[in-house]
Amino acid sequence: MIALWPTTTQHQIGVHVVDIICACLQIYLNHGSNSPFFILFIFILMSATLQWDWRGALSTTALLVCIFVAVLLGEARTLSEGFGGLNLSPVILRPTNLVVAGIMLGYVGLFQERSRMRLAKLVAWPGPDHEQNASAPLASALRHAAGIMGVPRLLLIWEQPDEPFRNIVLWSVHDIQHMQESHDRFGTIVSKSMAGKCFFYLSKARKVDSDRLIDEDLRQSFSIRSALTAPFQLPLCSGRIFLLDLPGEGGRDALVLAELIAIRLGVDLEHHLLRSEREVAAALTERARLALDLHDGVLQGLAAADIHLKLSLSRSNTESVDHVARTRQVLANEQQRVRAFVEATRLGTKTHLKRVNLDDNIRRLVGKLSAQWDCDFDVTIEPPNLHATEHLLHNVYYILDEALSNAVRHGKASHVDVSVRSEDNYLFIMIRDNGVGLPELRGSYSSDELAAQNIGPHSLRARAMELGGFLTLETSSSGVELNFEIPM
Incomplete structure (x- = not known):
């Protein structure tokens, strides 16, 4: 050729x-x-x-x-x-x-x-960035679309049929922002007469009542003065794209291109959702296999250890009886955790979506850990009676367990402050101890710095990333402070 x-x-x-x-x-x-x-x-x-x-x-x-x-x-x-x-x-x-x-x-x-x-x-569309840990991994696609149309900003709003919120992505030359808003915020986004249409919006237009074309809250929130907007409608998601701050109208060709770009972004989103569903299905299959292994192996071993400790009680002197009893209680707690994991895996995703009281469960967990590690814990939760999905509670449970265990075992801490706060659909977790800190590290480290240098608590950082959040670490000779920011 x-x-x-x-x-x-x-x-x-x-x-x-x-x-x-x-x-x-x-x-x-x-x-x-x-x-x-x-x-x-x-x-x-x-x-x-x-x-x-x-x-x-x-x-x-x-x-x-x-x-x-x-x-x-x-x-x-x-x-x-x-x-x-x-x-x-x-x-x-x-x-x-x-x-x-x-x-x-x-x-x-x-x-x-x-x-x-x-x-x-x-x-030459780049497609979704599947390696990105985001609800809409479309940074490359949005940058490409902005380059095609010659716009400095691009706004993407989309939702799924069964979800109670809207996903919003605002791309600009400098950064990209991911947000979630309630389903009813911004109303119908555009006027009902223009719901399925592609059109230009100019705030200075005279012939058309332009203020009614786009929701007023949406216009003010994102400073929309001129835009070319196009919808997309697919089985798993629907939404609309706004090409903001247009250099000029561009005629009918620009409308056609905007429609093609909107459809292409919708297809990318649908591919990402399908991929996520397959990954969840694969993860559930693996969890089911792991649950079976735990039930048939670890759980039986814990039961055997409990029996041996029970026999040891009758042969131990008075001083060691209390220590053995506490050890049996720890084993019993671990048995309960393994059984709960096996049961949750057997029920699948139904329990993951169930909403539970985060306040009560966290305080109960911290109470167990306080007795287990003989350490003083101070817990603050805002707002009171905070609720979240059982899936999030499951992960918060392991975050607190690992972080508090590290503080006592490695940091030699005698007191730990725990703060859990919900704000703007994010869960903020702060864990601060009075231990000796991390000997090899001093100062503050972001999640990216921890990953780049391969330092810090690896399992905690990995769990935060898996949840779509991040971890920051601050360590000194007077202790360690961990801060998690996790989407709810």
């Missing part, structure tokens, strides 16, 4: 030259500058525009004007009066017509080239 391409170009140029020669012969043999075949020059200009865009139009215009001037010079030499014997009307108007037609077709060619380049970029 690459070897044949120059041959094709040479063939096009050859045919173009033959067309020009034939047209010139027709004009020369039929009254010269007054020839009715002058119209052939216009068709040649159109052909050049279709083949080589604005470059073909302008270069062919220059060539045809030169040829026409040469024809005039030839005619003037054959006349005794010279140029005075020529008909001035075609002498002036026809070159002028060629120049005007060339400029107009050059503009058409420029528009055609821009449309072709936009379509080429649309074909």
Whole structure:
């Protein structure tokens, strides 16, 4: 294909030259500058525009004007009066017509080239960034869409049929923001009459009551002054894209491109949702296998250990009886945790979506850990009676268990402060101890810095990332402070 391409170009140029020669012969043999075949020059200009865009139009215009001037010079030499014997009307108007037609077709060619380049970029769509840990991993796709349309900001709003919230992604040249809002915020987003349509919005429009086209809260929240917006509707998700701060309307082609971009983003979202569902199904299968292994292996081992400790009670002296009893209580707690895990896995995702009292469960857990590690814990939960899904509670349980255990075992802490706070659909967890800190680390570290240097509590960082959140660490000789930010 690459070897044949120059041959094709040479063939096009050859045919173009033959067309020009034939047209010139027709004009020369039929009254010269007054020839009715002058119209052939216009068709040649159109052909050049279709083949080589604005470059073909302008270069062919220059060539045809030169040829026409040469024809005039030839005619003037054959006349005794010279140029005075020529008909001035075609002498002036026809070159002028060629120049005007060339400029107009050059503009058409420029528009055609821009449309072709936009379509080429649309074909080279990057697709979703599955490695990103986000509800809508579309940073590359949004950046690509903004590049196609030449806009500095892009707003994507989408929702799923069974979800009580809307997902919002605001992309700009500097960053990308992911948000969740209640299902009824921003109303119908656009007026009901424009719900399934693609349209331009200009805040200064006079002929249309533009303020009613887009929800007022939405316009004020994202400073929408001019936008091109298009909807998408797919089985798993639906939404609308807003191309913000347009440099110009762009005509019907811009509307068509916006519709194509909206559909492409919708398809990417649907692919991501399907992929997530498959990953969840695979994870549940693995959890079921692990639960079976725990039931048949670890749980039976814990039961056997409890029996041996029970027998040891009758043979132990008075001083060790209390220690053995506490050890039996720890084993009993672990048995309960394993049984709860097995039962939750057997029931599948139903229990994960069930909402439970986070306040009571966290205080109960901290009470058990306080007795287990002989450490003083101070717990603050805001707001009181905080509720969340059982899936989130399950992960918070293990975060607190691991963090508090590390504080006592490795940090030699005697007091730990635990703060759990809910704000803007995020759960903020702070764990601060009075231990010796991490000997090899001093200072503050973000989640990215911990991952880049492969330092800090790996399991806690991995669990936070799995939940779509992040962990920050601050350590000194007076203790460690962990801060988690997790979406609810």
